Amino acid sequence: MIEIKNISKGFNGRTVIDNVSATLETGKCNLIIGASGSGKTVMMKCLIGLFEPDAGEVLYDGDSITNMNDEERKMLRQQIGMLFQGSALFDSMTVEQNVMFPLDMFTNLNQKQKHDKVNEVLARVNLTGANDKFPAEISGGMKKRVGIARAIVLNPKFLFCDEPNSGLDPKTSLVIDKLIKEITTEFGMTTVVNTHDMNSVMEIGDKIIFMHQGHKEWEGSNKDIIFSKNDELNKFIFASDFLQDAKDMRMLEAKGKIKSDRDMDEMMGSS
């Protein structure tokens, strides 16, 4: 479990995150959502210790990362896996070498054991046979999956994903979302996903934190979003008429006002 306690962070006198507190739950997909510039990337960088917060602290299973010395922070980071927006694969290494790198660095496994482990995680992300390809030779979706494989190869307790669907088509985005969700449940990890992809929000958002202008505007699950009365959240999530209609229909459905496909057809016809 990750606890965020009254985090604030600013740059050059401008506050980017303002007194945010939240709890990110174990075994669940915790989503940080918000418009561009809302502070979600800075928030994630504070969570993983790439930025030092100006105030407040981040607790990993009760231990504050803010107060850790370099050695303790290094140990903690070995329990963290991260999928970067651009995948951040090492260009000069093959897919296999990329995934094997954390094993080379932090384990004493022999070559065969490492090879087996790499093949196991590559199979888990449906990339069997891509071992010898270089990052430049594979698609964006495959890069993301290699990034996920590298992030989970040491069985981390915490998985961070920064915009996992950026630059991907809707179908591939769904594949990545599904993979993140499955891995979270399978490994019992605390997963934190930074996104503004609405499919992700509705599909995998066990817990959602909505950031607006640097502060936490709303908190809940993907099921709560439909019924939320928060104006800023509704403006952000249901930005288009199409999405607003979908929301209205889902609400009517939930209230039992739409009982059959015929009713829905009639509604669609009248709107």
Place this chain on the structure above:
Amino acid sequence: MNFFTHFGRYLLMIKGMFSKPENMRLYWKELMHQCNEIGIRSVGIVVIISIFLGAVTTVQTAYQLITPLIPKTVIAVIVRDNIILELAPTLICVVLAGVVGSRIASELGNMRISEQIDALEIMGINTKAYLIMPKILAALIVVPCLVVLAAVLGIWGGKVAGNLSGILPPSIYNDGLLEDFIPYNVFFALSKTYTYAFIISSIPAYYGYHVEGGSLEIGRASTKSVIVSCILILLADYALAALLL
């Protein structure tokens, strides 16, 4: 940012390099990789430049020493001392500052922009120790070797040019090489080389490691690192000459 900010960040970067390696075998592998990148890949350009340096120095020295009162062995003495004291260490290192320096700055800059450095940090790796230290160590190992190679080839190039152009036969050139040889000059040349090796690896590493922005900034950082390295080499050249000679 002013000079003191850069200098402070540079010192912090150097300080940050000293930590216990997470895995000695991978650090060793990286060191060997950098020795190959910095050393072996620069051999070609060093060979070409040093042979022509020696050849040109011989021809130009002979052109200036037109009086028959000066023995022809003096040409070899001048070529030898010029090559050992100045041309091999300084000129070759200026060339290496361009070749090696821009490569180091671009590599690290690209890693920074594409979040590869962040990825290493998140894994719990000291990126300064893993990415910068092997480059500096590799430069300290291979650049002196390249300079010694350059000195040998430069002197040999002078001999070949003197012979081919009929300025002086190889036997006289060889006699000149042994005339008034001061072993301290080699020590001085190597002292300069180690200083330059540190400059041409650490300065580009600093600029590359701290790149912010996009691909344009990588190019700018690379250019800036070469310019700063060259200026520092020339300043160090003067300072060491004043101190050690």
